[in-house]
Amino acid sequence: MSDRISVAKTYKLYLGGAFPRSESGRTYPVTDAGGKFLANAAHASRKDLREAVGAARTAFGKWSGATAYNRGQVLYRVAEVLEGRREQFTAEVAASEGVAVEQARTLVDAAVDRWVWYAGWTDKLATVLGAANPVAGPYFSFSVPEPTGVVGVLAPQRSSLLGLVSVLAPVLATGSTAVVVSSRERPLPAITLAEVLATSDVPGGVVNLLTGSAAELGPWLAAHGDVNALDLTGAPAELRAELEAAAAGTVKRVLRVPPTEPDWTEPPGITRLRSIMELKTVWHPMGA
Amino acid sequence: MPETDTAAQPSTPAAGGTGSPPAFADAVRDETSLRRFLHGLPGVDAVGLEQRAAGLATRSIKKDSKLWAIDTAISMVDLTTLEGADTEGKVRTLCAKGRRPDPEHPDVPRVAAICVYPDMVATAVAALGDSGVGVASVATAFPSGRSSLRVKLADTAYAVETGATEIDMVIDRGAFLSGRYGQVFDEIRQVKAACGTAHLKVILETGELATPDNVRRASWLGLLAGGDFIKTSTGKVSPAATLPVTHVMLQAVHDWHAATGELRGVKPAGGIRTTKDAIRYLVAVHEVAGPAWLDPHLFRFGASSLLNDLLMQRRTQLQGHYSGPDYVTVD
Numbered sequence: 191m192s193d194r195i196s197v198a199k200t201y202k203l204y205l206g207g208a209f210p211r212s213e214s215g216r217t218y219p220v221t222d223a224g225g226k227f228l229a230n231a232a233h234a235s236r237k238d239l240r241e242a243v244g245a246a247r248t249a250f251g252k253w254s255g256a257t258a259y260n261r262g263q264v265l266y267r268v269a270e271v272l273e274g275r276r277e278q279f280t281a282e283v284a285a286s287e288g289v290a291v292e293q294a295r296t297l298v299d300a301a302v303d304r305w306v307w308y309a310g311w312t313d314k315l316a317t318v319l320g321a322a323n324p325v326a327g328p329y330f331s332f333s334v335p336e337p338t339g340v341v342g343v344l345a346p347q348r349s350s351l352l353g354l355v356s357v358l359a360p361v362l363a364t365g366s367t368a369v370v371v372s373s374r375e376r377p378l379p380a381i382t383l384a385e386v387l388a389t390s391d392v393p394g395g396v397v398n399l400l401t402g403s404a405a406e407l408g409p410w411l412a413a414h415g416d417v418n419a420l421d422l423t424g425a426p427a428e429l430r431a432e433l434e435a436a437a438a439g440t441v442k443r444v445l446r447v448p449p450t451e452p453d454w455t456e457p458p459g460i461t462r463l464r465s466i467m468e469l470k471t472v473w474h475p476m477g478a
Numbered sequence: 479m480p481e482t483d484t485a486a487q488p489s490t491p492a493a494g495g496t497g498s499p500p501a502f503a504d505a506v507r508d509e510t511s512l513r514r515f516l517h518g519l520p521g522v523d524a525v526g527l528e529q530r531a532a533g534l535a536t537r538s539i540k541k542d543s544k545l546w547a548i549d550t551a552i553s554m555v556d557l558t559t560l561e562g563a564d565t566e567g568k569v570r571t572l573c574a575k576g577r578r579p580d581p582e583h584p585d586v587p588r589v590a591a592i593c594v595y596p597d598m599v600a601t602a603v604a605a606l607g608d609s610g611v612g613v614a615s616v617a618t619a620f621p622s623g624r625s626s627l628r629v630k631l632a633d634t635a636y637a638v639e640t641g642a643t644e645i646d647m648v649i650d651r652g653a654f655l656s657g658r659y660g661q662v663f664d665e666i667r668q669v670k671a672a673c674g675t676a677h678l679k680v681i682l683e684t685g686e687l688a689t690p691d692n693v694r695r696a697s698w699l700g701l702l703a704g705g706d707f708i709k710t711s712t713g714k715v716s717p718a719a720t721l722p723v724t725h726v727m728l729q730a731v732h733d734w735h736a737a738t739g740e741l742r743g744v745k746p747a748g749g750i751r752t753t754k755d756a757i758r759y760l761v762a763v764h765e766v767a768g769p770a771w772l773d774p775h776l777f778r779f780g781a782s783s784l785l786n787d788l789l790m791q792r793r794t795q796l797q798g799h800y801s802g803p804d805y806v807t808v809d
Contacts, residue, residue, distance in 0.1 A: 240800055247802070415793075416802025436799070 200230040201377075203238055203401065204384035206245030207394015212402075213237045220377060223288025231377045234402035236410040239369065242398035243416050246340040246367040249395030254337045254365040258313035265309035265362060268390045272302045275386060279351060279379055286350045286376035300455055301355040308359035311463060315364065319464055328476040335467040337365035338443060339418035342411040344404045344425045350376035352454045354383065357423055360462040362396065366419070369398045369411065373424060377401040405429060412436035419443035419466045423451070499738050506702055509660030516659055516698060522690035522726060531721040534765055535758045541795075544757070548792045549587055551756040551784075552579060554774045556614055556745065558593040558782050560621075560713065566601045569594055573605035575807055580789050583796075589785065590774040591644055595620070596637040603641035614644035614679070618669060621683075621712035623648035627665060634672040645669070646679040646709060646780075649696065651686045659699060666703035679745055680705035684723045685715040693723055697730035701742055709745040713780060718748025721762060728766040731776075741770065747780025753791040756784060 200217055202209040216233035253261070272279070276298055284294035315335055323331040341361045346353030350373050361368040372380035384399040400407065404424045412420055412433040420437045422430055427449055437444050445465050505515035539547055557576045559568060569592070576589040591612035592602050602613045615637035619625035625633075634645055647669050653661045670678050680700035684693050700708045708727050710719040724746045731742045744767070750756060756779060763771045771777050786806045793801040 243800070243802075410800065413799030414802070415800055415805055440799070440802075 198227075198229065201232060201381045201401070203232045203234055203242075204381075204388065204397070204399040205238065205242050206248075206398065207388065209384075209388070210238075213241070220375070222285040228285060228378060231381065231401040234371070234400035234407060236407065238400055238402075239371075239407050239410050239414075242369045242400060243340060243342075243411075243414055245395035245398050246369050247416055249393055250337075250339055250367045252393060253362075253367055253396045256365070258316065258365075261363065261365060262309050262312035264391045265312065265359070266306065268386060268392060269302055269305040269309060271386045271390045272305060272383075275382060276302075278382060282378040282382060283351050286378055287348070297349075297352045297455075301352045304352065304355050304458070305359050307458075308363040308463075311360075311363045311460070312365075315463060315467070318460070319467060319469070323471070325473075330474040330476055331471060332474075333469050333471045335364075335464075336470050338466050338468050339366060340416060341366045341368050341419040341421065341466055342414070342417045342442075343368055343370045343421040344408055344411070344423060345370050345372050345380065346451050346454070347373045347375065347404070347424045348451050349454045351379035351383070353423070353451065354380055356454050356458055357421055357462070358383075358397065360458075361421075361466060362392070364463055364467050366466055367396045367398075369417070370400065371404050371407050371411070371424065372399060372401050374401075374403050408433050409436060412442070413439060415440045417442060419445070421445045421447065423447045499740070501737055502702055506663065509658075512659050512663060512699075512702075513657065516695040519691075519694055519698060522694055524690050524722075527690055527722045527725060531725050531762065534761050535721060537758075537761050539757050539761070545792070545795050547757045547760050548753060548788050548795065550772060551753070551760060551779065552788050552792075553587040553590060554778050555589040555785050555788070556591045556593045556747070556778045556780045557589045557785055558713070558747070558780050560593070560595060560616060564595065564598055566598070569598045569601045570605045571807075573602055573611070575785070576611050577606065577609045579785060580792070580806070583792070586789070586792065590778055593646065593780060596633060596640070596642070599637050599640040599642045612643040613641060614646055615640075615642035616646045616648075616681075616712075618647040618665075620646070620648055620681075621714040623650050624652070627668065630665070631668060631672050634669050638672065638674055638676050642676055644677045644679060645673050646681055648681045648683060648712060649700070651683055654687070654692075654696060654699070659695075663699060663703045666700060666705060670704040677706040678704065679707035679709045679743075681709045681712055681747075682727075683712055683715055684710050684719075685717045690722065690726050693726045694730060697727045698734075701730060701734045705742070707743040707745050707778070709747055709778075709780065711746075711748045711780075713748030716749075719746035719750055719780075721758060724759060725762055725766055728763060728771070731771070732767045741776055743776040743778065744771070745778040745780055750779055750781050751783050752787050753784075756788065 202211050212232040212234050214235035217230045218233045220228045220231050222228050279298045280294045283297050284291050319335040321333045325331040343357050387397050405426050408425050413436040420442050425433055434444050559572055573592050576592050580586040588611050591614040593614040594602050596615050599615045617634040617637045618630035649662050682696040687693050697708050727744045731744055734742055763777050789806050790801040
């Protein structure tokens with residue numbers, strides 16, 4: 191049997207439930223930790239970002255309007271499909287991050303578990319973050335957490351799958367929609383995650399995944415008038431102040447993130463969930 | 479000026495036309511000559527037409543030109559609400575928006591007109607005052623046009639009496655498609671007479687005319703009968719305005735000008751929602767009809783959601799970042 195020639199892939203973006211090429215036509219080669227060519231990835235432009243935000247905004251109504259129970263089911267389904275692609279993810283994480291296959295498998299398992307953990311949160315958020323407030327007067331007063339809208343996420347540059355899942359899953363669990371700029375050097379697990387999302391029950395546009403440079407797209411994402419919250423985890427350190435200033439110009443929530451990437455294997459807590467929800471308080475007369 | 483391309487190149491009809499409306503006196507003498515004239519119009523090369531429209535749509539308009547195009551497009555918008563659920567409040571809101579589309583940027587031009595049903599004309603006239611924004615009213619049993627001529631004329635007269643400065647009439651597509659051109663012609667004539675000083679826009683409803691050849695015939699019929707504008711569609715039928723169809727109509731007004739010296743307008747309506755679309759239309763206007771038509775008196779957009787997108791794009795151009803629907807009024 192002769193050696194077969196492997197198929198060199200050129201991946202595309204995940205935008206509005208479809209896989210288009212970058213409007214700019216640009217691609218860039220992705221290499222493994224040792225510098226060996228893996229595949230080509232699309233290099234997203236600011237116009238792709240604009241389209242992504244539009245798609246996320248369109249998808250927001252339906253996704254945020256779905257019942258928390260339904261969102262939990264959909265996210266659990268994603269975890270199932272993730273689990274089904276375990277081997278592929280393990281190979282990609284090992285190649286991208288330059289870790290041993292055993293360790294990569296641990297990271298993939300942790301990512302699947304993380305996804306399931308967040309899936310479980312969807313119908314508990316209202317109880318844990320909301321309240322029936324004791325007030326001095328004949329009123330019911332309720333505080334209810336609501337999703338903020340379109341969340342722009344600059345995904346971690348180093349942790350290609352577990353880090354990505356840890357920043358993306360909370361956005362979906364709260365009912366917001368996401369525009370994600372993946373790690374530039376290690377985008378393959380993100381691309382495969384997009385394929386997982388496309389083949390599970392997540393409606394198109396709820397997650398839009400762009401591969402490219404956070405330094406290039408970050409300023410456009412931060413200043414975009416139709417983005418409600420910003421996660422700067424994967425932003426270059428020297429750009430952060432500038433991005434926060436740009437985000438303030440259009441009044442976005444900006445997630446407080448540590449200057450260097452945290453240890454993603456640590457239990458995440460509900461900080462991320464809480465920080466992208468808006469608390470709505472309603473007063474209602476109690477009646478006789 | 480339009481190039482002499484292979485796509486649907488129209489020759490001046492009624493060869494030998496000396497450049498004045500009397501040139502067409504023969505054409506409109508009776509039904510038979512009208513039919514002979516309309517069927518004598520050169521056929522439209524549908525494939526070439528699509529190709530040319532697609533070709534022009536690839537032009538990239540940037541920076542200053544884009545800003546100019548956006549402002550021009552805003553000044554050409556006939557801001558439209560034609561719903562059964564229209565209320566006086568909604569019409570007043572729309573009028574306020576038409577007068578000052580973006581309150582934070584007073585330099586944004588006002589729209590060309592507000593387009594409403596006849597019973598809302600009085601409300602719109604009162605709300606617009608002397609702002610210079612016109613009031614367009616649909617009439618003649620809009621959108622189907624299925625009623626008696628008497629009712630259609632009364633409809634028109636009612637809109638004009640209550641203060642409409644522009645009348646958007648629909649042609650009887652049934653009569654047109656069964657070849658009763660004379661009937662359609664007479665109807666337009668009589669509605670035009672009922673309009674008095676108000677401008678008449680003739681809606682061809684190109685989505686129901688089936689072929690580009692029919693669109694060309696209907697365009698000429700509308701122009702011969704005295705329409706000040708020819709308009710693509712009611713917005714109630716899909717497909718509504720498309721670039722190729724608008725091309726054919728722009729060629730018709732261009733040729734009409736060449737033959738008679740009169741300037742007539744075109745109004746695509748329905749389905750134009752984004753700034754990108756609007757700019758493509760402006761490119762087509764410039765290339766097919768000519769730069770003279772880049773004027774609200776000769777080209778209009780019938781649209782409702784287009785205005786918001788134009789305003790958002792305008793802000794994007796000025797502020798250097800993308801804007802969102804939270805920053806414009808939602809009507």
